[in-house]
Amino acid sequence: MKEKVYQLLPDFLQNFMVYIYNRQAYKRRYGGEYKNFRKEKKENRTLSLEELKEYQKNRYSEFIKFVIQNSEYYKNSIGNIEHVESIDNISSLPIVNKEVLRNNIGSITVKTSEQLEKSKTGGTTGKSLEVKFFFRDSQERFAFLDDFRSRFGYELGKKTAWFSGKNLLTFRDVNKNVFWKTDFVHHVRYYSTFHIKDDYLKYYVEDLIRFAPEYLVGFPSTILEIAKYGIANGYDFPENKVKAVFPTAETITDETRYYIEKFFKTKLYNQYASSEGAPFIIECEKGNLHLELQTGVFEVLDENNQPAQSGRLVVTSFNTAATPLVRYDIGDSITLEDADKKCTCGNNNPLVKEILGRIDDFIYSVENGKINLGNVSNTLKDTKGIIRFQAVQNKLDELELYVVVDQEIYSKQIEKVFLSNWRDRVGDVMKIQINYVNEIPVEGSGKFRIVKNNIKDLL
Template structure:
């Protein structure tokens, strides 16, 4: 949902109406006959054998690679250069013949990854935000859109015992309430989808009791959102001994969920947390079941675990997640380096939930980090990253040395103009006002002694999860 200035000028009641009208439009778009068809496929596939999963994946892989050879310029050139023939693929392991794809390759030549046999009018444009600070435009085919929302319903919500027909609260990155607003309501209602959308940008000791009262009044069955946004409410519930009895599940998304944060959220809300892993690139989907195991959704992608030389690691060992999407024909990614880490179990002995979906041992994403605002609000990396949907930014880093300001290091292309800078500052001010923002343009961002770059460095407090 793109929010323009006119929205913020409306009274709250009309903002709620606008959000609900948009929700009604999106509900019709998401939950159509194609959605129902692919939902049934996902439900049926939950209980087929591992051998059948592998066979189905191989069929999807061959079909995708043939499509890439015929219609996607980047892969046409790559396959010709390395002498790779998709028709000769006989095993999933044959993927190893294709080099790993880096995000920078896509950023430098995005049009080369778009299928030439499909109309742009049949595609949906989305943007990554990610804590790398390097935004990437990704096209989804309209048919793939139905798969995404079928996944949410069957594998994500279904595993948690809830559905899209249940009342829910969201704590993610949309700026439906500007950061400058000082008084509640810090949320808006989407009546069409029984949704209470709560701001991730107003969470401090003074405001959190209002959030709790709103949740108690709305009575959602579940919450979905960033753990960095949900955990402060959980801490308040623990301290105050208050409760929200209607909530039976919390779905954590878009950020690394540590054991400590999971424990806090489960204790505060007195229910189970379900972890979800996905991305705008949609090269992989992983969801937690009611028995506490992570399951890969094999229809969406192939997840390889590689070492630092791009060789497969033994099951049980953590490595880099390199993934191949199997369903999005508009903009395919083959052997895409996600920047996250994970591991398969040494032995997949099945799960007590009864699903035969492959088990994933662990997800080792980037740790949560925050900016601290003068009034005590903490704004997490996932929420902040939604401001960086700006063209011509290669890389960024946020450094906070004082409670009233933040420095943003930017590596930009030659096409980066003043209007790009003004747009970025405008989006950030919606989220972190009244922090003063200072931009510094650099040729590269030094990682220091760390192999992995920290996107947010906050020297004002010890807050990192």
């Protein structure tokens, strides 16, 4: 009903409704214990590695005790494990994947009379999942996220361009080439991530130049398309306007970072978390990624569930008391930096060499094995005129590429280079089919997936 009323309102009232929604959300988000959490996060910035590990050890013990007492699932599955509250015994606990979480969500979520906040994970795999949070846990997560962004000058109220999965536009907006709504009180403009196509990108670029945001937040795939369009069409974004770009929800490739930083003439600072409540990995001013031990436990495991330098990420998150994440296989993979490497930024948390992204964001070659997202992105090397592409694998021996091109630049020679780049990665056996299309739609969440692997269950 609310959505139908919103669709009928004039533009200025729709903007007002966006402000009302934000005001209510910010009241919950920045109320309660938020200020105390912000103070604590700032004080913890310079803890030594030993102090961080001690903090992590204590939080883990408190979290596990709470989970066993309040979650039926974990009471039955880990309640009888000896010394279960000790972080040294974490490997004795079972690993929980997304299917286990989804199938047991009722018994995993704690029983409480408190009102809980709901959060739905994306649906890029075709299955969504709803988890719940205590408001104090959400407040602590936002306090940590805001503390991270504040290191680059951001606070609520700074002029911000936001690119997320909110679908706020009407047919009237699209017909007028208006692809945004604005909360004028909090100085946030929300740009649609559902209308990223060549016919509309000029309106995004020109409005961003007029709006002149200090910060950009949201899906990097959308920001990337805007940046590439701006560069290709000779737009000159003003110097010293954007202070930082904070991407969310998607893996950052070298190409993404290069074009966004080039067009907006600023730095991109990456951070990793998840809708389910994964602990944080953040990028510092020196460009290094840090595992934030005060937010949870990070395990990097190989196929035999043994500790590894590079592998799949299994997390235990301290801010997920309502729907606990205990040894949760989140579906992503990372590579750790050498343990003896230190950062000079003042953050003493361990370093991450690379966030490799979703485990199913890969193409599988019978000849060469898995080709990860970074290598898929690099198939654009030495090409021009490819605006966007998506790789879809439905069979072990077949790959479909959906490609949007600039007809004035793209040529048969560039196609050969593009195919050669793919052959270097997948070998000579796999059949590659190129489908030239006018546009490639985003997912229902507003995200764009460069890789769609539909055969991972066969591997």
